[in-house]
Amino acid sequence: MKYEPPGRPGSPVDVAPRYENFIGGKWQAPSTGQYSVNLCPATAKPVCEVPKSGAEDIELALDAAHAAKDAWGEASTAQRAAVLNKVADAIDAHREELAVAESWDNGKPVRETLAADIPLAADHFRYFASAIRAEESEITEIEKDLIAYHFHEPLGVVGQIIPFNFPLLMAAWKLAPALAAGNSSVLKPASPTPWSILKLMEAVGDILPPGAVNVVNGPGAEIGKALATNKRIAKVAFTGETTTGRLIMQYASQNIIPVTLELGGKSPNIFFNDVAAKDDDFLNKAVEGLVLYAFNKGEVCTCPSRALIQEDIYEEFMGRCLDRIRAIKQGDPLDTATMIGPQVSKQQIEKIASYVEIGLKEGAELLAGGHRPAVGGEFADGYFYEPTVLKGHNKMRVFQEEIFGPVLAVTTFKDEAEALEIANDTLYGLGAGVWSRDGALAYRMGRAIKAGRVWTNCYHQYPAGAAFGGYKVSGIGRETHKMMLEHYSQTKNLLVSYGTKPLGLF
Amino acid sequence: MSEKVEYGTAGRVTATRAARRAIAALCAAQGGPVMFVQSGGCCDGSDPMCFPGGEFVLGDGDMLVGVVDGCTFHMDAEQYEALGRPFYLLDVEEGTPGGFSLAAGDGLHFVTRVEPPRNKTS
Structure with missing residues (x-):
């Protein structure tokens, strides 16, 4: 369904011209x-x-x-x-x-x-x-x-x-x-x-x-x-x-x-190869877990903005993720079918566009998005930016600086040691995600990642009762x-x- | 607002004419130089924060990235390294300044654009 915008007839929200x-x-x-x-x-x-x-x-x-x-x-x-x-x-x-x-x-x-x-x-x-x-x-x-x-x-x-x-x-x-x-x-x-x-x-x-x-x-x-x-x-x-x-x-x-x-942060979201061991609900959940970088249009301090995928499943797993990303419905934020709305301000989209440009100049490969979409009608001037994916390596600026937009930086790793090294190679330590069917591996990673919250086989859940806060800066x-x-x-x-x-x- | 002017700047920061006009106006209003601190992370993370000169207390971990018309531009040295020792172009755009930053004029704020490195030694 679509809600009427605040202030219009039929909207659940009244708007005064001026607030105090x-x-x-x-x-x-x-x-x-x-x-x-x-x-x-x-x-x-x-x-x-x-x-x-x-x-x-x-x-x-x-x-x-x-x-x-x-x-x-x-x-x-x-x-x-x-x-x-x-x-x-x-x-x-x-x-x-x-x-x-x-x-x-x-x-x-x-x-x-x-x-x-x-x-x-x-x-x-x-x-x-x-x-x-x-x-x-x-x-x-x-x-x-x-x-x-x-x-x-x-x-x-x-x-x-x-x-x-x-x-x-x-x-x-x-x-x-x-x-x-x-x-x-x-x-x-x-x-x-x-x-x-x-x-x-x-x-x-x-x-x-x-x-x-x-x-x-x-x-x-x-x-x-x-x-x-x-x-x-x-x-x-x-x-x-x-x-x-x-x-x-x-x-x-x-x-x-x-x-x-x-x-703030630059949170790693780490996918070990066993997530793709079966084509089941868990794999589906892991794919959604990667695509959660677009949650709240990426304007989240814990945005899983760095995806680390084990190299032997990269093609297959990323292929599934890109299919899901391409299916993201963007537009009127008051339409309950819409999955991603506009960025909060004009300056945010300009910042995002400049980061994508920086990433491409640094040699990152554009796998999805990278543009402002044409959202017509009354949303033509809205601050929309397409869900974007850049493939590169962790030393690139787009892997190090928080973009605060729907921009995913994706890279691969060989083994657990390299995954950990990349995960911790950041100034920040707010959130992280670890995905694996191997509980012992997930536990080791979770304890070794220097971040205040390590989502394990989930992401972007914020229940009261689970402590949230940062390591490092x-x-x-x-x-x-x-x-x-x-x-x-x-x-x-x-x-x-x-x-x-x-x-x-x- | 993006013509580049290198005259009057030192170090790894340059400024557009619009930015230099905004800086001159701020310096006149403040009765002294302003300072810039490149921020990181979260909502306004990539913004250069502009403060009255001396407002932000610098530590040993901060570096002087450059000087624009007598106004110093700083950032955390580890952040500078993590970002690949960038060159910055200071510019002005429409929008609200982040955090406690001074505006670059009514309805305007400072932004930094990254220039590609001038050589490969970094």
């Missing part, structure tokens, strides 16, 4: 009085206007967050969990609306937002509602009558800066643990995708205590910096590229506050797991003596 910041539970105009136009990547036409806020708006949001933090932090875990569960219920109740808004704001196909982004976002709030209820403080009997109590306390107000590739899911990944642990948040959406989060706040804003979540849109150089350098935040969480990640650590070091960073900290609560908590130790005798030193 969400601060202290209210919609507030930016202090700058300025707005920017938010474009739809599928049509290159305006969706709405969003605030072009300044540093003063960050201060207003921090005022609201600080006003909210004590009551929220002191609320019982049962009360906080109840709020998170209501947020999840509201996301479920607005599933189609949010899925269509997310698709229109970002360009990702609605089949993905309906099946993954929105249900996962709801589940994330439920997971952390459960996790915070089950969390216990620890007590240690250091010696007889000397007891160490360890309490988890909220940090207070946290700053969260999220990327454009999964606007709602990344908001959920950041907000759910922060709120569960009793913090309030000031959240800055990515500039290309400012709107779907505002639709989320329309849906859940009344459920949250005013000021617990504040959303401010605007340029990173103004408000991102104002947030990350601010002395009134107790922690900053960021997903994005390495330079901003380093800058955020630099600012955090000046305020001596913790950071969590998730910074891919970041610090782990999300989507209850250990994230530690990243959003202080430890309070009470060391209590129940004895009555003095030490006898003085």
Whole structure:
């Protein structure tokens, strides 16, 4: 089926001409009085206007967050969990609306937002509602009558800066643990995708205590910096590229506050020859596993953008994969049959095109795609790029730099040792995939690959409960797991003596 | 926006006229030079980030790739090696700057284009 675009008759989504910041539970105009136009990547036409806020708006949001933090932090875990569960219920109740808004704001196909982004976002709030209820403080009997109590306390107000590739899911990944642990948040959406989060706040804003979540849109150089350098935040969480990640650590070091960073990757997806030992469901699954590089048009930090295929099955296996890639349906992101939508912005397609050109100049062989497709009608100006495959070797730039588009770099390997060497020959260490019918081989590879998440005989699954985060320059900290609560908590130790005798030193 | 100008640049970075005009405007507005840091990874990974001069603290692992009109251009040395010691052409395009980068004018951002190596010694 096809959904009507937001704002048109029959669409599940209403669009106001102009949106404001969400601060202290209210919609507030930016202090700058300025707005920017938010474009739809599928049509290159305006969706709405969003605030072009300044540093003063960050201060207003921090005022609201600080006003909210004590009551929220002191609320019982049962009360906080109840709020998170209501947020999840509201996301479920607005599933189609949010899925269509997310698709229109970002360009990702609605089949993905309906099946993954929105249900996962709801589940994330439920997971952390459960996790915070089950969390216990620890007590240690250091010696007889000397007891160490360890309490988890909220940090207070946290700053969260999220990327454009999964606007709602990344908001959920950041907000759910922060709120569960009793913090309030000031959240800055990515500039290309400012709107779907505002639709989320329309849906859940009344459920949250005013000021617990504040959303401010605007340029990173103004408000991102104002947030990350601010002395009134107790922690900053960021997903994005390495330079901003380093800058955020630099600012955090000046305020001596913790950071969590998730910074991208160039993930290897490794196919051993036994995947082709039988023509069965597993082989079919492995072929799909390679083609998942086109998931979310390749705009995924863990995009399996390097395929490593054992050389003796390369022709047969890659042939099957290319057949599947050629069958990818590209176009209207609001058509549930569409598998790949437009890239998020014009600059992304220009970047992708330049990388493909770089790859070809370096001598890579073009196996599929390599062009902007002709998608007609109202999508003629959309930011589409064909699913592309380049064959080459791991020293090429297209194998080393994250392209953030539907561009697969494929190469071959002889044996396990060479597969491992190629897999680890990267600056990044976020994700990896290993495909084999031999469990021992898959286990050895999984343990030896220097990456935070090694999908084994699967890829691109993001369930709450499995820790996600990077090795090497891919970041610090782990999300989507209850250990994230530690990243959003202080430890309070009470060391209590129940004895009555003095030490006898003085 | 892609006429190449090598005059006034040093090292492995050159800039188009549009980029140099944007740099001149930024320097005037900032009252001093700006600096560029080539980023890597994730959403805005390939963008050259532009900051007020000295904003980004450089470490021993960073290298000076070049200088454009008095503004330094840096990147992580391991990234530089992994990318095959590229030459960069700094240009300006429509679009929002990534991360905390300064814009290259209203609605514009800096981009880097890679030039083929000038010799085979790398």
